[in-house]
Amino acid sequence: MTPRPGQEATVRDADITVRVSATADPAAVRSARLGLLLRSLRDRGPRSRGRLAEETGLTRTVATGLVDELVELGLVFCEDADRRGAGRPGVQVRLVGGAVCGVGAEVNVDHLAVVAVDLAGTVIAEARRGIDGRNLPAEGVLAELADLITDALAEARTAGTTVAAITVGVAGLVDTATQRVTLAPNLGWRDIDVAEDVRHRLAATAGLLGPVPPVRVANEATLAATAELDPADADRADMVVLYGEVGLGGAIVSGGRVAMGRHGWAGEIGHLQVDPRGRRCGCGRTGCWETVVGLRALLESATDPDDPIRDPALTLEERLATLVERARLADGRTLAALDEVGTWLGTGAAVLVNALNPGTVVLSGYYAALGEWLRPAVEARLAADVLAPRAGGTRVAVSAFGPTAAVRGGALVSLEPVLSDPTVLADLPELHGGTR
Amino acid sequence: MTPRPGQEATVRDADITVRVSATADPAAVRSARLGLLLRSLRDRGPRSRGRLAEETGLTRTVATGLVDELVELGLVFCEDADRRGAGRPGVQVRLVGGAVCGVGAEVNVDHLAVVAVDLAGTVIAEARRGIDGRNLPAEGVLAELADLITDALAEARTAGTTVAAITVGVAGLVDTATQRVTLAPNLGWRDIDVAEDVRHRLAATAGLLGPVPPVRVANEATLAATAELDPADADRADMVVLYGEVGLGGAIVSGGRVAMGRHGWAGEIGHLQVDPRGRRCGCGRTGCWETVVGLRALLESATDPDDPIRDPALTLEERLATLVERARLADGRTLAALDEVGTWLGTGAAVLVNALNPGTVVLSGYYAALGEWLRPAVEARLAADVLAPRAGGTRVAVSAFGPTAAVRGGALVSLEPVLSDPTVLADLPELHGGTR
CATH class of the missing domain: 1.10.10.10 (Winged helix-like DNA-binding domain superfamily/Winged helix DNA-binding domain)
Known part of the structure; x- marks a missing residue:
């Protein structure tokens, strides 16, 4: 034409x-x-x-x-x-910052999280819950998630804010076309229709408050990377985001956009083999990167099996607070474990830095809380393993959002339709009887 | 503003x-x-x-x-x-296709190449020469290259074509800001001002014909990727180009553009460690990807030291023709070596496919001539090692340009200034006295 x-x-x-x-x-x-x-x-x-x-x-x-x-x-x-x-x-x-908000939610192996962020960037609802995702079936996990989201929708209603959409981040492969979770090795999920399931559950609970906003699903590290975007920072136009959880999620930003790849599967960096003689991974292979840098690996190396920090009832924050405390007290075993994880993190990151020469490698997810102790080891590996001089000029940054990066990103993504076309607001279900 | x-x-x-x-x-x-x-x-x-x-x-x-x-x-x-x-x-x-042309040149460990391509895509000059880059000092290599370029400039002159620019691709790290070759491990080069050196030599030889066109330097795999770009093919908007030579060069295309990274160092994929117990690499590390997929590795595995195919005086084409002939005759050792290289190629490619989910992985450089035998092994590894279903939908393609992809890309890049702003032509030195 x-x-x-x-x-x-x-x-x-x-x-x-x-x-x-x-x-x-x-x-x-x-x-x-x-x-x-x-x-x-x-x-x-x-x-x-x-x-x-x-x-x-x-x-x-x-x-x-x-x-x-x-x-x-x-x-x-x-x-x-x-x-x-x-x-x-x-x-x-x-x-009118509070006119509309986006909801971000996250399913991880050991925790669930939800946040509602309005147009002005203000958090109007936030909740986290520790779970034992390895032993709980998918329906149980999603029922708990729907509970948390229902609470957030109720809070948005009280605040008189329209919910634009709900975006659920999952630590796994998401088929962007069908909106199904194809594979989440650490959760043991295969081909789960998360969006449809959550929509269904919300219709039964939040639905009492009114129609349910659109629900979408995405890879959690992709969402975490969205939270790190900053058009004003040239060092963030090309970026690698390492999102630490029980496993390792990743996202690559190229030319200011999160690279999704041809069919939306980009970012699966956790299964890069770094240690052929290493341990078995949830994906069935051996020595995958995430087997040595995931939270599970850190906890196993830093603590004994009966350490209270391993209690599945603890939230991620509680665990991280304990680790930070031990690191601050210069506990030898904790520091050695952090150095080991940081070194492996740098070893894998160097592969991506050699290939992509990003301006920034962002330590996000659980790494953020421990960035003070991880970063030196990551930087040392990059200096040693990157061919370009001075590690190619790549700097290592610690996320300001950390474990909340994925839900924050989910909330931002949920607001996108309104920012692209504010007239969609007229078609959105109103969950509240407040004034607009 | x-x-x-x-x-x-x-x-x-x-x-x-x-x-x-x-x-x-x-x-x-x-x-x-x-x-x-x-x-x-x-x-x-x-x-x-x-x-x-x-x-x-x-x-x-x-x-x-x-x-x-x-x-x-x-x-x-x-x-x-x-x-x-x-x-x-x-x-x-x-x-007027022949009004202006771009010149692409390539310095590789075992060969030099030059091509001049005009606006209409017609090749108006082309030359290749086998060298022993490991034993020849940089000045010797560049003197031979300048000879080849001088011949191409003379041919352009005869054809009545203005040369827009000369772009030299090198198998190594190129500092895009200073236009120097920082490191070319297989050539043993460190911090060589290739563009300035070539400009100098041309001024002394081609200069007799008139002023010398602008000379730039770039990574050869980056140039090879430029030759593979096709805006009409959605499978090539996100693409990984594997450029096989003595070592392995690479380039990543994201959103239709060759990703250069923050400081232009992107594409260094040859030193991804795939075999920690493997052989020593020119970069000083052990088990780098290129030690098992470079032409040197293939020749060592497919031939004995006294095999005439290893004669440094042979051009790359002559070597490849011999290998193709042996593969066609179903020579067991040749086929086993090709399967081994293809398998390693797929092992490393899977890392990039997991991270980037490209629409296409292009086998370029020396791989192109042998694509028929390499591709099945690459595809098998991708199917096994890529987490997303059906290898993430990534297809494996064989370059139509092969060992000439880098020089072709160099010629295209040389024409870019004219296509961005045709008025630069008025300022270009004319090497010819022909009509325009």
């Missing part, structure tokens, strides 16, 4: 570019522009309609019409609403 | 999009549009000015002015030039 220049649909402001097909219809262009304004208000704070128009490259008339639509959707308000009609230039357009 | 919508500088036709900064000056916009027209004529053949305007989303007046500029630069001609003024709609705008 021939593009029509009159419908040139690249809309942008200085920092944000939103592109839609050059053959897009006018409604798509309008949606993209609404999204641009919304992102701009979220990222750079309240401004006058005139400045907003100028900075987004829209004419003032167009911008004013779009702002009115966003007001109608309950997503922004004008600070001096009464005099809006007079077009006073001093009137400030401001995001 | 605030973008000015009047200078919206995304120019595109149905298949090609060229973006320049939204704050670009009008000259940059004009250059990008000239490039767009040139690419469009190259990729889709001659057309009338009217259709060209329509398909590139430019007004007819603007397109006509731009076509006139391209005629002036000698890059296109109008088939009915005498009646051009009359604006007959049937007049066809046609690329």
Whole structure:
């Protein structure tokens, strides 16, 4: 098809570019522009309609019409609403941060987590629960997860916030096309329709509050990487995110985007063989990277089987707090175990750094809490094993989110549809009777 | 800075999009549009000015002015030039394919190669020479390379073709910022200013013909990957290119672009450790991937030390022809060696496929000639070692260019400046006295 220049649909402001097909219809262009304004208000704070128009490259008339639509959707308000009609230039357009939120959830072998984050980035609900995912069947795990999500939906309702979507991160292979979890070796799951199962359970519980928001499923490390994206940091345009849990999840960011690969299976780095004479992995192979850097490996090396830290009832945070305490007290066995895990982490990371030369390797998941002790060993391995000088200039960073990175990322991903096209909000089920 | 919508500088036709900064000056916009027209004529053949305007989303007046500029630069001609003024709609705008060419050159441990490819994709000069790069000092290697390039420049001159640039691919780490070869373990090179050295030598020889075109240096596998890019093939938007030579070079394509990484060092996959009890590598480590899949490994496993195939005077093609002949005759030792190399190739490739889920793994370099025997073993390893079902949907392809992929890619890269901004042609040294 021939593009029509009159419908040139690249809309942008200085920092944000939103592109839609050059053959897009006018409604798509309008949606993209609404999204641009919304992102701009979220990222750079309240401004006058005139400045907003100028900075987004829209004419003032167009911008004013779009702002009115966003007001109608309950997503922004004008600070001096009464005099809006007079077009006073001093009137400030401001995001209604709490109008809408995204929910991120996570299924891991030893814990579940849920968080609801609104448009302004404020956490409006958060919960975690320790589980014994290896011995609990999938239905049991998902029933507990649905409980946690139901609580979060109730809290969102109380706060008067519409839930845009729910994104569930799982430590395993997710078929992005069918939205099923194909394989989660550490959970022992094969071909589980997590999204449909959770939707079903929510309809039975949260459904009492109203219709259930869309539920999607994704790989947890992919979600964790989303939380680490920062368009303002050139060192994060190419990035490797190592997400430590019982196993090891990973995600690769290339050119500012999380690389999903041709069919969405990218990021399976945990089964890189680093120790051919090593231990058997949950995947059936021997000496996979995650057998030496997963939380299980750390606990086995740092503690005895009867150590209270291994109690499955403990949350991840409780375990990590104990490890941090022991490391701070310079407990020899803990420090040696951390050094060993850090060294293996660096050994595998060097393979990815040689292949990809990322600006940053992010230690996320459980690694974040222990970053102080892991990072030196990781850096030492990169310096030794990366062919390019000075480890290719790659720096090692510790995630600011740590074990909450995946749920945070899930919440951000859940908000994406609203930021791409705020008009979807009109079609979303309202879980609350509050004002919008 | 605030973008000015009047200078919206995304120019595109149905298949090609060229973006320049939204704050670009009008000259940059004009250059990008000239490039767009040139690419469009190259990729889709001659057309009338009217259709060209329509398909590139430019007004007819603007397109006509731009076509006139391209005629002036000698890059296109109008088939009915005498009646051009009359604006007959049937007049066809046609690329002058031979107006300009790019030169690609390659330094490998056992051979040198040069090719000149013009805008239409026609090879106008080509040469290869076997060398013993391990025993010849860098100056000796580069002197031989400069000889080959000089011959290619002379041929371009005879053909009446302007040389846009010369890009030299090296099997080693290239510092893209300083344009120096930091480390080429198999050549034994450290910190060699290849571009400056070649420029110097050309000034002394080819310089007699006129000023020397710009010389750049790049990693050879990166160049080989450029030759494999195909925007029309979704399976090639995410791609891993394995470039077999004495060692193993690699390149990763993500989102349709060759991933260079933060500082340009991406693609160093040859030193992934696959066999901790294996042989010593040129890099000083043990059991690197390239020690089991490089041409040296294949020759050592397939032939005795006194086999005539190991004569350093042979070109790569001669060696490969002998191997192909033996494989066709079902020589047991040759087939076993190929199966072994293919299996190791698949073992390492599985690591990258797990991490990146590419649509295609391309067997390039020396692997291409032997693809028939290597591919089954590679596919078998991917099926066994990739966690995602059906090897993640990744297919294994054999390069159509093979050992010439890097020089071809170098020639394409050399033409890039002209395709991005055809006006650079006015500033290029003319090596010829022919008509343009």
